[in-house]
Amino acid sequence: MLMMIGITAPIFLLILLGNIATRAGIIPRESLPGMSRFVLYLALPVLIFHKLTQMDMGQIVDRQYLMVYAIAGIVSFFTIFIISRMISRDSLSFAGLKGMGSAMPNSVFIGFPVALQYFDQPPTQALVMCLLVENIVLFPLALAFMEAREDQGADVKKLLKIMALRLIKNPIIIAVISGVVVSLSGLQLPLFIDHAMRILNGSAAPMALIIIGASLAGTKVTASVKEISLISFGKLLLQPIIALLLVIFVVPDMDHTLKQAVVIFSASPMLSVYPILGSQYGHQVFCSGVLLITTVLAFFSVTMMLGLLSLI
Helix, strand or coil: HHHHEEEHHHHHHHHHHHHHHHHHCCCHHHHHHHHHHHHHHHHHHHHHHHHHCCCCCCCCCCHHHHHHHHHHHHHHHHHHHHHHHCCCCCHHHHHHHHHHHHECCCCCHHHHHHHHCCCHHHCHHHHHHHHHHHHHHHHHHHHHHCCCCCCECCCCCHHHHHHHHHHHHHHHHHHHHHHHHHHHCCCCCCHHHHHHHHHHHHHHHHHHHHHHHHHCCCCCCCCCHHHHHHHHHHHHHHHHHHHHHHHHHHHHCCCCHHCCCCCCCHHEEEEEHHHHHHHHHHHHHHHHHHEEEEHHHHHHHHHHHHHHHHHC
């Protein structure tokens, strides 16, 4: 267990450092959008592109991994969604928002840094597959309910337009496609470009963690204990436990490293843009508070899940 804490402690220490630095005025709040864009539009896409150009394309997509990650997310989503509708009597939109919080892991900003600490050679293809499932399966599923109105349901054309624009403009998806194309073509990057990418790659994970902590500074918690407990249960416990059970009993022949990776990514707290998405439906403060609490609780749940990886 001490070894597991040694893996998660540096991750959450950087989050805490970002929070303290922002509260102390060292990191101005006005700089956070620029820092986030640096990670999302430069550091992380370059890292993914660079890793993909060095991989055999046959190693990138694993059907069992995609299935496990998707099922874990879908089950978590509908569990929290149904409880919200049946017990809390939430609207379709609000229940969908809660379901999203329980099903969309922060694979980029927390899952990947944890994987970097856990594995000697972190499987970049695992992150790529997580991003594919999140953008093609989980996000559209949640958005369909969040956009739904009780009397009319969701506007299918609007949903398709939103998803198409999201995929076209997503720098990470662009990096994935570009990396696959370069790898298939057999092109070799010039040595100086390769070295520049290696230098830049090292900035993605620590910067992402600092940004999370900084964005949580000054967050107010308005959600009830019941609501926070429900979403936290779905995101931090239900989803990774489902993934763990699937890799043990349903796909025991799956690559061992990918088994561990899918549990690690599933155990990550909710995506950091959760409050931004919630603001479009009038729930920014609610989502910010939930994000703060689940991120804090994730230190304990992720550490626990890392300990359970010995069962695989």
